[in-house]
Amino acid sequence: xxxxxxxxxxxxxxxxxxxxxxxxxxxxxxxxxxxxxxxxxxxxxxxxxxxxxxxxxxxxxxxxxxxxxxxxxxxxxxxxxxxxxxxxxxxxxxxxxxxxxxxxxxxxxxxxxx
Amino acid sequence: xxxxxxxxxxxxxxxxxxxxxxxxxxxxxxxxxxxxxxxxxxxxxxxxxxxxxxxxxxxxxxxxxxxxxxxxxxxxxxxxxxxxxxxxxxxxxxxxxxxxxxxxxxxxxxxxx
Numbered sequence: 001x002x003x004x005x006x007x008x009x010x011x012x013x014x015x016x017x018x019x020x021x022x023x024x025x026x027x028x029x030x031x032x033x034x035x036x037x038x039x040x041x042x043x044x045x046x047x048x049x050x051x052x053x054x055x056x057x058x059x060x061x062x063x064x065x066x067x068x069x070x071x072x073x074x075x076x077x078x079x080x081x082x083x084x085x086x087x088x089x090x091x092x093x094x095x096x097x098x099x100x101x102x103x104x105x106x107x108x109x110x111x112x113x114x
Numbered sequence: 115x116x117x118x119x120x121x122x123x124x125x126x127x128x129x130x131x132x133x134x135x136x137x138x139x140x141x142x143x144x145x146x147x148x149x150x151x152x153x154x155x156x157x158x159x160x161x162x163x164x165x166x167x168x169x170x171x172x173x174x175x176x177x178x179x180x181x182x183x184x185x186x187x188x189x190x191x192x193x194x195x196x197x198x199x200x201x202x203x204x205x206x207x208x209x210x211x212x213x214x215x216x217x218x219x220x221x222x223x224x225x226x227x
Contacts, residue, residue: 045214100146105158
């Protein structure tokens with residue numbers, strides 16, 4: 001158990017809908033990362049937050065947004081969902097959010113868009 | 115730019131025999147290198163991490179990896195495979211000036227009884 005929690009575990013929704021994925025980092029970690037795992041793209045970095053501020057952006061679509069709250073939990077919002085958004089979404093956390101730091105991953109949220 | 119190439123998409127071994135998972139990286143700077151494992155329907159678990167302290171890194175569950183700068187490789191080995199080692203393994207690179215982790219495509223390990 002990494003100490004990172006994600007809810008929900010599974011999510012089934014329809015095209016055009018909006019969903020929110022939630023992540024709580026390990027106790028003491030200030031930085032949160034979101035990754036998407038799909039069969040065709042593999043594991044891709046989406047976005048990073050550090051102590052409430054956005055720090056880095058990866059291959060995140062404009063339909064997707066995220067935020068980190070004062071209690072350090074984070075939410076990833078996916079809107080206008082398409083079939084291709086079906087994937088496993090991971091949250092990870094690290095202490096300081098610096099390069100080269102170990103990131104600890106949650107169990108993931110499996111999203112299925114029908 | 116940094117990238118990671120896992121040379122085998124699938125490795126099949128017999129229980130009790132050695133496992134070798136190959137990884138090459140390209141990076142302009144000294145990277146941090148990781149191996150993560152993903153068991154079916156589970157999250158990613160850190161196996162081990164290289165940060166330039168020692169070229170041979172020992173991880174959990176009997177795994178180890180050797181960093182070879184001249185070959186830009188970071189291969190993962192285990193002397194004796196166990197059925198519980200069946201999973202997908204990811205070689206990962208990270209640089210000091212880049213916050214994200216860059217993942218290889220993954221190697222699926224099958225262990226035969």
